[in-house]
Amino acid sequence: MAPKKVDKLATGVLYVIAGVIVVILASLLGYILFQGVPHISWHFLTSPAKSFEAGGGIGIQLFNSFYLLLLAMVISVPLALGAGIYLAEYAKKNWLTDVIRTAIEILSSLPSVVVGLFGFLVFVLQFKFGFSILSGALALTMFNLPLLTRNVEDSLRAVSFTQREAGLALGLSRWETVIHVIIPEALPGIITGMILGAGRVFGEAAALIYTAGQSAPALDFGNWNPLNIASPLNPFRPAETLAVHIWKINSEGIQPDAAAVSAGASAVLIIAVLAFNLLARYVGNRIYKKMTAA
């Protein structure tokens, strides 16, 4: 066949493959939204779930998802920054750093259910945190940390060597160069990665089933004392998240409107994760523009 024809054929095949992927994704999204969105209402988003009767909402689960996300990020972001900066800027290439990198790779490819069971054994049983937000947040940290660290390291490495030279040649110490030159320049990438990580954590179920638990006790949203068991802020209470709720309804839900609740909750979850992704792109572009242009 003539090279031109082959080229056309190959391009056509690639177009078709790309098209199929887009269609699958779009129909999946469309189906979930089409099924779920009609069920979403203010009442659905704010009222507590019901176990046996119809009309339950996802208010507490939604709050739990965000609170757990916040705690998980508070724990994992500083760790990821520290580890990423060390690996990208300071680590010498030797067997120790090779071991660290390999460990991070392995950790990032662990199935989340394994992370969940590990969290159950260590945080829930061994440390006696019980099924709690804290156990869940620590499990999510384990799940999230490797990817975040990798993201920080890659973002820092992407900053040109000439910038490091510029900083050092100007009489900045190594640390000052990292803090004042390299990190600001890598910031769009780092923040994008953090928001994407947040989306991943938000939708995670398997790692939480055995750690944050599958129950959502009633909360008193007037009580902000973190030590009170009914307070939304108490990190030691069990907290079923939205993703776990969906899993639970579908596996053992006996509410008459279980299917509708599941569809509505799935739609909310998808919308939230989509929002995280769009936000990541928006914020990343915004910061990049602010730094590079007027």
Added chain:
Amino acid sequence: MKNKVITSKDVHLFYDKFEALKGIDLDFNEHEITALIGPSGCGKSTYLRTLNRMNDLIPTAHVSGDIRLRGQDIYAADQDVVQLRKAVGMVFQQPNPFPFSIYDNVVYGLRLAGVKDRATLDEAVETSLKAAAIWDEVKDKLHDSALSLSGGQQQRVCIARVLAVRPDVILMDEPTSALDPISSTQIENMLLELRDQYTIILVTHNMHQASRISDRTAFFLQGELIEVDETKKIFLTPTQKETEDYITGRFG
């Protein structure tokens, strides 16, 4: 007799086992431009980087010999590298402004040194940008990102950034090789102005540039210093055959 700002004796540099500099003896006079020329890989950039210890960044590089800045051994154990690099500024081949505004780029070193007074900073920005011959082009957009400028303008902002910390010596590693001829000429003219206040050491591939602006020229070949003298002498009546061959374009 001119004041010697930097003296170096028997400078060797090894990358692992490879000897990149084979015993360089070279001194630099105050308020002069010295050009380092030679074919690619001859060690001129490597030598330049020993003068502000940028080679410290390369773990395999080992330097020996005696290099002194105004009599002080810069490889002494108690030498503060940060202080050294403030005294010996450097401009690179690729313009490398920070991704901040022009203003913030220029005052970067000063802010870090703890200068907070707005008037002092404003004045430093104006003086440095004027000295780098770019003030007129950017005075109305000091708070625009430095990355929005052209390559030649970026390079002059980088030079202003170095001038702002008032170094004693400025090292330049092929500062115009990534720029168009007009930008190069602007930078050359600026260097001639700066000579009154600074000692400049310039690595260049462009022999016309060396002959136009330098007072003295040093010719490097395969890690050795072949010849150093007044630029006029090097270009008109070199004593070494290698120098003559290189300058007349017989190799290189």
